[in-house]
Amino acid sequence: MRFRIKHTTRFDYDSPAYDSHNELRMCPWNRNGQRCLQFELKSEPAGAILAFDDFYGNQGHSLSVADPHDALAITATSTVEIANPDYLNYPDVPFSRFLSGDGERGNQFYEFLAQSRYIPFSERLRKFFWNGARPRGSDDVAEYVMRVVCYVRDQFEYETTKTHVHSSLNEILKSGGGVCQDFAHLTIGLLRLAGVPARYVSGYIAPARFTGGDTLGEQASHAWLEAWLPGPGWVGFDPTHRCRTDQRHIGVAIGRDYGDVPPVRGAYRSDGTKSLMSVDLSIGLASDENAVRLLHPVKRAQSQQ
Amino acid sequence: MDAQETGSVVPDLKAVKPPQPSASDMPMNEMFEESGRPRPECSRVASYLLTLEARRLVELGDRAHVMFQQMGVTFNHYGDAEGAERIFPFDPVPRIISASVWKAVEEGLIQRVRALNAFLADIYGEGAILREGIVPRDLIIGSSQFRHAAVGIKPRNQGFVTIAGIDLVRGADGRFYVLEDNVRTPSGVSYVLQNRVIMRRLFPELLRAMQVRSVENYPADLLSSLKAIAPGDSSNPVVAVLTPGAYNSAFFEHVFLAQQMGVELVEGRDLVCVDHQLFMRTIYGLRKIDVLYRRVDDDYLDPVVFRPDSLLGVAGLTAAIRAGNVAVANAIGTGVADDKAVFAYTPAMIRFYLNEEPILPIVETHLLREPDECELVLRNLDRYVIKPTGASGGYGVVIGPKASEKELEEVRARIMRDPAAYIAQPVVQLSVHPTLTSVSGEGPRLEPRHVDLRPFVLMGAEPRVLAGGLTRVALRKGSLIVNSSQGGGSKDTWVLEDECYAA
């Protein structure tokens, strides 16, 4: 499917801001069945923009606006094509065999197995893990991951008021509800405790009217995760929707947790103290004579990148 | 189980066991041989000292103290309630190093820093040494000093480290061993330069007669090393020194070096990034900076990328460096190379990147994250120095043989809770040097006190080592801790020009 995305993040300041420096991660990635055909970044007022690749290989941009401004609007527009994911039959790998490669994986995927700022290995998490998310030696790794994904979603409500953007997974464990970011953090925490490398993904989810089914969180950036499975490697899972990632999921950036991939992070000078952030996101099908509008994903041969 | 199966990596020190001084040896006396005769390179100084009365030496020491005060050579001590400024205690008896000994040390130091730079370029780039399993990846990626922001920034000529301060100790066998690398913001060179100025006034004839290698050119060498990493083609790049401000304990050194080099001393609030370039705010407008000698830690350098509450750095600096418009010395992320746990792998780095055998041996270092090492050390805790990997300045260090039962139990518990946070090194009997002391009831005397050495290495267009460096002396009898903040002092270090010694 081919989508056209327009994502505007806007900051309104109570007193003019100046000397503003920001790091953005708003460019959809270009790998593994997703192609970013076109990307444009603009800001109002205009500023100096510099592209770079970060540690995880995400495409980042530095944006700085020197002169005083009452508001800063950053708009990223892109055209992304997502191939229908191939539902391969993954080899059966029981945990008992999987864990013998622990040492090597501990090295290679260290950052995706260790705790991180939003994913602490707290007492709460450990209890939750022991009480319902522990793998058995005979469990197949891929099946286990899917089970944890559904388990997390079943245990918590989708609630926008109980947590905030800087909540660690302890918040959702305490309050019983959260949003996609929290589901992702919690699932990743459990998988890491089990020894499965897991990383956080920030991106977008296409609206239901294009793809069918229910879609939560389509008004803003969506969060999910990728787990490393023996055989296929990194595979996407969406705990908010209890599923594997599919043609709805437009990936932008990966990291240990939200802290590595906020769409906009920056510092600015101002005599005031407050800024109001608002987000405007629109995702539509990109019109193209070769594109076929599909309502349901259909199995077809995987196209070459 | 061998390394392949478990996936854990054991440092290859076991392959070729380097020379190690035994902890039970008598420490080497740098001035006198065991027979009591002065070492050849020290004969002149020794005989000069014998002609002086202790009282006269005390007078000279007092004069030195007054000179330091007048020159304002001070440091702020964090612990003091008023942040009072103190003079770093100075001992007037100079430490002598022969030309031949120094030559080997110099070569070893340059070799070390070249390897560290190759290592930094590698771990922030290809990661070959991690892929080959020579250094465990998790140790590096998991280090709090590993900076994601450094990935993708390629300093000119692999110049991550422009200024290094390598701490050396001399064992009972007379050899120099590396105790620790300092490649973030190594300090102390201002004392080296000021000590020499003082010594010229106290012992003018002695210095002249002994043909001691000069240190006065350091500021000029530092400036040219800094200019050498400037991006772009400017024929005369603008250099500035970034200081955290007057409350920093090394402020005097920041001021001193900026003045000696003739460059501006700036604080965070003087700086601004515009269009991904770094500028300082002058009365006539913004002036571009090409190279920033920053004495501010990574954590405080850029609120966009690091600590958002920091006022000591400047927002957008990382982007400006990435854009290739400004260079910083030392580069972002060098802290991984002076992590105490990574230290154990430095001989392996020299072999891997340079294909050479290390010239300077390191003090044996046990990584307590390795279960066998941890077990070995815990069994003989009273024979090791335990160091936390995140600390600096000597705090948190426990010296086994000096610790009480209670302290040993306490550190054992800490290690067992988090073994990866500690390393252990055998107690090295640091060499001793005659130092002016006042023994109560007996008046002033020259007594042996433990010393170490911090030479400074500049990696500019060509690597250069300051002749000598800072000799730190533990003023308390028997103490092995030489840091300024914990009762240490310094001596001037004289590296001789050649091997000819007349008495």
Next chain:
Amino acid sequence: MLRRIAEHLFWAARYLERAQWRARLVDVNYNLLLEVPPRTDDPWEALLAITGENETFKAHHSHADERSVVNFFTLDRDNPSSIRRCIDEARTNLSSMRHQVPTEVWLEVNRLYLESSGWPADALGLPSIPAFFTTLRERFYMIGGVIQATMPRDAAYDFFEMGTMLECADNVARLVDVKYHYLLPRLEDVGGAADGRQWAALLRSASSLEAFRQIYGNAMRADRVVEILLFNGEVPRSARFCVDHIAAALARLAGRYPDSASPHIEQGLLKMLVAAGSGTSVIRKGLHEFLLGFTRECSAVSDRIAAAYMTID
């Protein structure tokens, strides 16, 4: 030169100058009251009117007598412009850049600061007020002397000079404004000999008594006092002298980097003085209005200098 450094120099100078003016005011008034009976019930209250600090004073003291006013001007930690506080501020401004001024300058300012931290909390603790102020005067002369003798005449000197001169111009204008009207409520009193000592005290507060005698002899006349304190370009504390020196410093700063976007800080001060003409004419046209406008313009010039060379926008 960094903007931050310019700011520190400018304000260190202003605070040092302010401290000296306060010291002179208190010292002269004290000595005057020893000789001459007060004209009103509150001879010390007039000082508060000169510095415009009535409000601040009332916040911490109920009654304006010798002890409370001397304390207020000299020792109070609650008065941001007390001599003690001014010395503190001057030292703070210099301390973070002390290595960029000659060592002796720093040492003298620091020495004065260390002495001031040993001052008692209350004037009653001072063994002798005249002796105190004599010593203080010597300290200030020492600082001034060391600055003149050791500071190279570069941009740093220009900022220091402008701070000193602006503060001086402002203080002399206020002094003349209040004292003149305190001493001379009716125009017919101009030339009255009975106030000779009062006028002499006014001139002493501006260190200009001997200069006056040199030019005019002993005959105290109101218009001559105003003339020397406002319009004489050769007397160091005269407003004219100060304004000329500010203009010169600004010209030097602008001249150092002719290509840079260096603004012309048009100095309304000079024009105002020239337009007012002389002691006689300004009294005729309205001294108070003139001085009010003058002090406002001093403030505006200070802001313009700050905007051009010091503040970060």
